[in-house]
Amino acid sequence: MLESVIPWLLAGFIAVLLAGMLRRIRLWRAGQPEKVDLVAGLMAMPRRYLVDLHHVVERDKVMSNTHVATAGGFVASMILIILVHGFGLDSTILAWALLATTAMMFVGATFVYRRRVNPPSRLSKGPWMRLPKSLLTFAATFFIVTLPAAGVLPEGFGSGVLAFILLAGIVAGLGEMLFGMGWAGPMKHAFAGALHLAFHRRSERFGGGRSTGLKLLDLDISKGQTLGVAKPADFKWNQLLGFDACVQCGRCEAMCPAFAAGQPLNPKKLIQDMVVGLAGGTDAKYAGSPYPGKDVGNATGSPVEVITEGLVSQETLWSCTTCRACVEECPMMIEHVDAIVDMRRFLTLEQGSTPGKGSETLQNLIATDNPNGNDPQARGWWAADQNIPLMSEKKEADVLFWVSDGAFDMRSQRILRSFVKILKAANVDFAFLGDEERDCGDVARRLGDDATFQSLAKRNIATLSQYKFKRIVTTDPHAFHCLKNEYPDLMEDSGLLKNGWEVLHHTRLINELVAEGKIQLDALTSAGTVTYHDPCYLGRYNGEYDAPRDVLKAMGIELAEMERSGFRSRCCGGGGAAPITDIPGERRIADMRMDDIRETGADLVAVGCQQCTAMLEGVVEPRPEVQDIAEIVAAQLVEIEQPSESIAKEVA
Amino acid sequence: MMLHSKLSSNPAKNYTVATLVSVGKHPKSGRPRRSDQDSKALELALNMDNRSVHVIHAGDSSDPLRQSVLREYLGMGLERIDVTRQNANSDAVPALVERLKMLQADVVLTGSRAESGEGSGMVPYLIAQALGWPMVPAAVEVTAAGDGEFEILQALPRGQRRLLKVRAPFVASVDSAAAESRQTAWASGQRGQLQEMAIGSNPDEVMSQVTVEPARKRPKRIASAKKAKTAADRFKAATAKSASKGGAILVKESAEEKAQVIYDLLVSQGVINKKK
Known part of the structure; x- marks a missing residue:
């Protein structure tokens, strides 16, 4: 009797699933067009899922195995169920295979269940607490139902009361797995996640690549477009799809420095609010941690309503330091930072409501090409006693030293001078732009003002293209990131790209100089315990984790690594223009980072970024000393006897 | 007076505020920018209730850099700015007076002193004289009090304030102590209109005889x-x-x-x- 009902149930649930999927696809299509190679994406999807995504999930070994067993078991079971119970294929082998897959799924589901017994705060509750029970029901029911087909139990087993219990199990299981997948249950993540991987906006991220530069904003308003994202429908369609892929695991929340500081941002909640926005409704059903200091249940939105008028508060968007810890951690490879900057663009370019010192900073950038309104003709003053060749006179050099706005800041100038000392000691042929340099546009861009970013970038590119150089080197990871990853979008006709656009962080160049024997370093023995803070824009944005460590190693330093280092480094609080917008929280991010540093017992923290230096030195003493790697290296330089010709040059 | 009757029939409502804006000069870089005081005057106007705001610029607006500054004013939330194009080195006062007469404004707000050019601070006085209106310097707040009267909070030295009651029409210049101007939104600045008006230029005889050089801070006498x-x-x-x-x-x-x-x-x- 049961055997005759199952095919109809299957057909019914599959039909409902398809209807739900079509509705969901229609919701995504409300977004803006974005060119994606659909076929290539779908072809690449299995690999992206099995390899790239698995790499991220595998950071939690238990959960990774759990997911492999449960998801793998489910997908295989579903195919076999359709064959065995749907089409009634009379094959003992298939039936046994189905027994095996449902058993595997059951084992996986018990681990899911176990994790939910005492779930960490980062996990969402609500329907997600129901999911392990549904998984167990699904696996157990189909295991039992398949026993007769495998010949373990006699045909016709399962009648009377047992049949009704099994029937209830089948309905409950299929309901969660198929109905829920199409109609926004927890299983939605499987369907949306698979398509999100296929149509990801940054396909370069798969296969071990990196894609971190913000996308260029089209500033053309002649056709009446609004700039930036005002409403959920202003996102690209595949961004909306990406929001739907979220599994609410809260790994982003656990890593977010703003959340930990009690600022009103929780990346997970933000993505869920975007889902509320794209589907319409309220956040009343959200069962995870709120934005710190804000109650859940008051947010409402729809695809055509302005996000900051009821769905997400502006402070939430401005709390982000753009450190990319959430993006790095997300097992679904969702792009939180892109979404936040897209919404900031609307607030700044259309509404003029950048908080804190944002407005002043942008005005300064427009009128003086630097964020603090300093005289642009004073940019080169820090180097008055340094005797560095100017590019405008020299025209050609191996290395162009990009100074960045540290030129105006006395603390940063110590880093710059140290680096110049190293370059000179190594006899590097270098020059700088002096007053011709402008702010790279990083701050303007993170504040959402892409117009000012593009204006600064274009003028910088025009300046750079007048000169001949092999590489650019900078001590500022923010400038490094902009020049390396964001300028190429604007450089098509500059001719610079043709010659190969190589931008280096100073730690990479110093590491090279050490390796080539151009400089020799004394061992640093007096510093005590040393740890290293990975700047976000050097590490997560550009994957430069090794060069700074190698340089420190060359001085005989054995690092006492922090628990959160490398790709899990915690932000200093200085990125994303956060010190400018200055959204209040319960703690300061820099203080939390300094606590991380103190935990290692470090006496000295080595840094590779002037912004991080400023943030960490802003922590009240007593605290470990903060020094840029350039400063540490400059103090350990061993004088090498110069070849006679260069001495002759200096005398002349 | 005609203006008067318009106001008294509908107290404290629908009066016209004309704000005069100029192209400023950044003190450090010397580049054109939104003038600090002029944008504060505009901020003050935009914060008044039940008003219609007309923003007027008289000057040489052919230069794209200067135009982009006018767009920064537009980005404060304006639909348009009346631009009466003047030749370089012309006296803006007669053109402004002519435009204000056409507009029949009740209140004229200006900055206290231009950031470039002569920078004498005389423009509001000359305009008031030409129109025969009273001129109130150093305003930090203007509110309509009804019956054609306005309350002006005036900044005095050392942070002191004085409340004046003035009958429209009048000219008021805005002090640096007034509220900071709002942020300019780039996109709405691009959408706004720079509406050119044909009003003849009057050569500025003083300016044609002098050379202008940037002012330098005098060392303080100790x-x-x-x-x-x-x-x-x-x-x-x-x-x-x-x-x-x-x-x-x-x-x-x-x-x-x-x-x-x-x-x-x-x-x-x-x-x-x-x-x-």
Whole structure:
């Protein structure tokens, strides 16, 4: 009797699933067009899922195995169920295979269940607490139902009361797995996640690549477009799809420095609010941690309503330091930072409501090409006693030293001078732009003002293209990131790209100089315990984790690594223009980072970024000393006897 | 007067505020920018209730850099700016007066002093004179009080304020102490209109005879160095502000007498009421 009902149930649930999927696809299509190679994406999807995504999930070994067993078991079971119970294929082998897959799924589901017994705060509750029970029901029911087909139990087993219990199990299981997948249950993540991987906006991220530069904003308003994202429908369609892929695991929340500081941002909640926005409704059903200091249940939105008028508060968007810890951690490879900057663009370019010192900073950038309104003709003053060749006179050099706005800041100038000392000691042929340099546009861009970013970038590119150089080197990871990853979008006709656009962080160049024997370093023995803070824009944005460590190693330093280092480094609080917008929280991010540093017992923290230096030195003493790697290296330089010709040059 | 009747028929409603804006100059870079005081005047106008705001610029707006500055004013939330194009080195006052007469404005707000050009601070006075209107300097707040009257909060030295009641029409120049202007939104600045008006240029005879160079801060005159034992003392003597006048030093007096003096002071300053 049961055997005759199952095919109809299957057909019914599959039909409902398809209807739900079509509705969901229609919701995504409300977004803006974005060119994606659909076929290539779908072809690449299995690999992206099995390899790239698995790499991220595998950071939690238990959960990774759990997911492999449960998801793998489910997908295989579903195919076999359709064959065995749907089409009634009379094959003992298939039936046994189905027994095996449902058993595997059951084992996986018990681990899911176990994790939910005492779930960490980062996990969402609500329907997600129901999911392990549904998984167990699904696996157990189909295991039992398949026993007769495998010949373990006699045909016709399962009648009377047992049949009704099994029937209830089948309905409950299929309901969660198929109905829920199409109609926004927890299983939605499987369907949306698979398509999100296929149509990801940054396909370069798969296969071990990196894609971190913000996308260029089209500033053309002649056709009446609004700039930036005002409403959920202003996102690209595949961004909306990406929001739907979220599994609410809260790994982003656990890593977010703003959340930990009690600022009103929780990346997970933000993505869920975007889902509320794209589907319409309220956040009343959200069962995870709120934005710190804000109650859940008051947010409402729809695809055509302005996000900051009821769905997400502006402070939430401005709390982000753009450190990319959430993006790095997300097992679904969702792009939180892109979404936040897209919404900031609307607030700044259309509404003029950048908080804190944002407005002043942008005005300064427009009128003086630097964020603090300093005289642009004073940019080169820090180097008055340094005797560095100017590019405008020299025209050609191996290395162009990009100074960045540290030129105006006395603390940063110590880093710059140290680096110049190293370059000179190594006899590097270098020059700088002096007053011709402008702010790279990083701050303007993170504040959402892409117009000012593009204006600064274009003028910088025009300046750079007048000169001949092999590489650019900078001590500022923010400038490094902009020049390396964001300028190429604007450089098509500059001719610079043709010659190969190589931008280096100073730690990479110093590491090279050490390796080539151009400089020799004394061992640093007096510093005590040393740890290293990975700047976000050097590490997560550009994957430069090794060069700074190698340089420190060359001085005989054995690092006492922090628990959160490398790709899990915690932000200093200085990125994303956060010190400018200055959204209040319960703690300061820099203080939390300094606590991380103190935990290692470090006496000295080595840094590779002037912004991080400023943030960490802003922590009240007593605290470990903060020094840029350039400063540490400059103090350990061993004088090498110069070849006679260069001495002759200096005398002349 | 016609303006008058318009106002009294509908008290405190639908009056016209004309704001004059100029292209400023950044003090450090010397580049064109939104003039600080002019944008504060515009901010003040935009914050008034039930008004229609007309923004007027007279000047040489052919230069794209100067146009982009006007777009920064537009980005404060304006739909358009009236631009009466003038040749370089022309006197903007006659053109502005002509435009204001056409507009029949009730209130004219300006900055106190231009950031470039002559920068004499005379424009609001000359306009008021030409129109025959009163001129109120150093306004920090303007609110309509009904019946064609406006309350103007005027900034005085040392943070003091004075509330004036003025009957429209009038000209007021806005002090640097007024509220900071709002942020300019780039996109709405691009959408706004720069509406050109044809009003003839009047050559500025003064400007044609002078050369303009950037003003430099004069070194502050310091008191002649006094004889002192250390450099720190000399520095102190040279830079210290003169001691405040008035007041009394009570040392030997009894506690009651000291308390009485403090009490009298608090009463005279209106901090507490005298006990009856």
